[in-house]
Amino acid sequence: MERGVIVGVLLVISLFAGIPAAIQFTEASNPDYTCTVDVMPGVARANASELVEARGEFSTFPLGLQCTFTTTDGATITVGPGWFATVLAAIALGSLATALLTATIRRQSQHEKAAYD
Numbered sequence: 001m002e003r004g005v006i007v008g009v010l011l012v013i014s015l016f017a018g019i020p021a022a023i024q025f026t027e028a029s030n031p032d033y034t035c036t037v038d039v040m041p042g043v044a045r046a047n048a049s050e051l052v053e054a055r056g057e058f059s060t061f062p063l064g065l066q067c068t069f070t071t072t073d074g075a076t077i078t079v080g081p082g083w084f085a086t087v088l089a090a091i092a093l094g095s096l097a098t099a100l101l102t103a104t105i106r107r108q109s110q111h112e113k114a115a116y117d
Contacts, residue, residue: 003102010099018092020085024064031056035067039079043069051077062086 027034035056043051053070064081071077 003105007099007103010095010102014092014095014099017088017095019088021063021089021092024081024085025058027065028058031058031065031067034065035069035079039065039067040069043067043077043079063089 032055035054039056040051040054050072051069052072055068055070057066057068058064059066059081062081062083063086066081067079069077069079
């Protein structure tokens with residue numbers, strides 16, 4: 001397989017694997033709101049006690065939104081992000097790095113070939 005095709009495939013993999021990671025960053029723009037609207041209803045159904053406060057913060061490892069809820073009795077419930085976005089972000093970065101390395105090696109070999117001709 002030609003190196004140009006390999007670089008193209010790696011860039012496509014990087015793009016598609018990076019989409020879930022990018023979505024995680026958009027959720028981090030207003031974490032308290034996202035925790036209250038998107039996560040809190042599921043947590044409230046799973047727990048009999050009433051939730052009073054929702055706090056959200058962006059977690060870099062694992063990648064995503066971490067929500068902490070306070071109940072009426074003072075207990076806290078933390079819902080962390082899953083590993084799916086983190087794994088895909090690692091795949092995206094690895095694919096991108098490999099594509100750049102492959103493209104750099106290709107350019108160097110073309111320059112060396114031209115120098116010897």
